[in-house]
Amino acid sequence: MIKFFLMVNKQGQTRLSRYYEHVEINKRTMLEAEVIKNCLSRSKDQCSFIEYKDFKLVYRQYAALFVVVGINETENEMAVYELIHNFVEVLDKYFSRVSELDVSFSVSEIHL
């Protein structure tokens, strides 16, 4: 099951966040900061799946933006990896060559 879906940039600013489980609002910022710290510390050769607390993170980097999805054990990690890519391609089509700015400014549209 997907727990959350985040798009965070390298400086740690959240561009998009969607939680599918209830998480306290102050915990959310902490969670996002920690997650991005974990992802930033990885080099390019390293695996895209990180084990974090009791669930897994699947992340993918597109230029300066990280797309991070938190999943639990029942999900197929590779399928989620593909899902991320698919999502980004959709955004690309929608905004025609999407960039981070597009994401920041059209948050509500992306949500739906």
Place this chain on the structure above:
Amino acid sequence: MPAPIRLRELIRTIRTARTQAEEREMIQKECAAIRSSFREEDNTYRCRNVAKLLYMHMLGYPAHFGQLECLKLIASQKFTDKRIGYLGAMLLLDERQDVHLLMTNCIKNDLNHSTQYVQGLALCTLGCMGSSEMCRDLAGEVEKLLKTSNSYLRKKAALCAVHVIRKVPELMEMFLPATKNLLNEKNHGVLHTSVVLLTEMCERSPDMLAHFRKVSLVPQLVRILKNLIMSGYSPEHDVSGISDPFLQVRILRLLRILGRNDDDSSEAMNDILAQVATNTETSKNVGNAILYETVLTIMDIKSESGLRVLAINILGRFLLNNDKNIRYVALTSLLKTVQTDHNAVQRHRSTIVDCLKDLDVSIKRRAMELSFALVNGNNVRGMMKELLYFLDSCEPEFKADCASGIFLAAEKYAPSKRWHIDTIMRVLTTAGSYVRDDAVPNLIQLITNSVEMHAYTVQRLYKAILGDYSQQPLVQVASWCIGEYGDLLVSGQCEEEEPIQVTEDEVLDILESVLISNMSASVTRGYALTAIMKLSTRFTCTVNRIKKVVSIYGSSIDVELQQRAVEYNALFKKYDHMRPALLERMPVMEKVTTNGPTEIVQTNGETEPAVLETKPPPPGLQPDSQENDLLDLLGESYITPVIPTAPTSKPVSAGGELLDLLGDLNLTGSPVSAPAPQIAQPPFLLDGLSSRPLFNDNAAGIPSITAYNKNGLKIDFTFERSNTNPSVTVITIQASNSTELDMTDFVFQAAVPKTFQLQLLSPSSSVIPAFNSGTITQVIKVLNPQKQQLRMRIKLTYNHKGSAMQDLAEVNNFPPQSWQ
């Protein structure tokens, strides 16, 4: 009031903020503006304000005051308002707020709206945050929508149904009839969501599962999957060459659930799984994702063996792939399958071991776990080498786990004791500080059990801490061993390796530096002090130095050390005669696997002097010391079998007296002289000893005799023999004093001819009061297998009237019943 700024403006302004404080300021200003605008009930700009509020919420600022506004938006007729309203509801509201119930009516109306997009919005929101009450109320509407012909709505309705089922499992039956036609759709969206719905139903309820199996869901799914694979290029579903991989993965997952533990379904799936496995392209990640899911499915259902081999081969291929993700995935699944298909996984052992050297942390962890699972008797040497190398170079967070794993594996599969000890040494020296605390007693037990390796072990340990004594577990084990086997170290007896020349002073130097060093933990110091104390019996020339060290620590600040030092001091001063017996070698410990605490008690048996000081002779002595004495009795051979009968039931043997008895006695028949033949005999002695009935039978039959009567000292013998073991005679002596002064420090010793065996138990006291006012009682057990005439030579020493007296006598007047 000027029109509130647009969302884009807001975002732009926030982006210009340089610091967190600036940003907070801007946001607060904007919040205030929004709040006042809400109060004014401004309809036109409400949606803009709520959008801004949502953005601020995403950044992490509190936005709960907007909840009611969202409701108002939902109720309005404009689509944009509804959109933002529902989004707000999804993000800001959940079951915990009371406000959400107000939404129920709105959603109900919207579910019946004419525009499909509005209906879609409502379904989305319900599926996202509907509480159980809402779900119950609206489930009927959802079900109706599940049956419409509009595919856009159908797929949303299916997802909403999933949520409803999760919240209110009882409603599952309601959706059952609708599912019948779901799989007949052409639209992939609907197919996908309906597969999700079916998956959820099957996972939740075994009845549903059985139902679906009967309804032959499997053939339907197989058909769909086949179409997906076989069909040519379809642009709307294509993802880098494979059509709709997401649907494929979902179907495979559902097949897995259906086929688990069910032979028929598994059989129906075999072909299609094989087809997917062979036909999918592996060059792209997509293909690999599908293959991964296929492998998981094959492993879970009751597939035939050919298919399983195929699956493991796929995993093996994954391992060789360069892409890290794939390798990670392969290692994870191999870990799951190693229990069932052990041999197949063994084939890939070398690749797995290579993964240990990878740079990536996740991969290393997986590879380590898998390697431990793969170690068996054949490959243990090679695997250990790799694992030790890994231990050297891995991150600290792994070291503890790796060390424990290595110990476990070494214990189970060690090919030889020397190899085992070497491995342990290696682990202690490389990852010494990360070894878990409970490993130390286990190691000590292991070392004690490998008797022939003692010299080698202690030599290596000594060399190891010579250089560096900062790793606590290593130092603890080393000081314990040096304490126990210090004499072997000094005498240079090691056969396995070049013996090193070590003097007693050097050994004491090292132990003292451990005691003094700031790096040593309190526990380690305790170990070192006890070791020094034990060496006082093993070493010959440095006893004074040891005495000095011990007395220094009598005033140490650490309470534990102080107590130990004080007790040891007392041992030197008042109980010196008991010292050798107490500090003798530890016997071979029985393997008690889960009994951690008792083992530790045994290990520290020699700190029991505290018990002794209270009363001589000590009744409650630890089993160790008893076994020590028994071992001494049987000639100081360490290779005695572990004595299984409960020593505690025996009456206690006094340490010092017995040793002195055996030391002085070179008379005939003393058991000390011939250690080898004794080994067969302990059972007899013990049999005789531990069976209590001895004292019950035949007590009155045998007359008692006076064995000695001189200078006021009279010793009487009373006999008992047992029916069960006729070769054992139990003699109770009673010594009485008819003079007018007490006899103190009374010691009774006895020796018997070679064909007999003797055991002397502890006397009741060492003082015989004057005027026959009291007696000393002592028990002697004689083993007489050949039923020869009993003869005994006795030696008495005592202090009387201020002078030491000593006498030898022979006792020949044993009644025939005592030995026939």
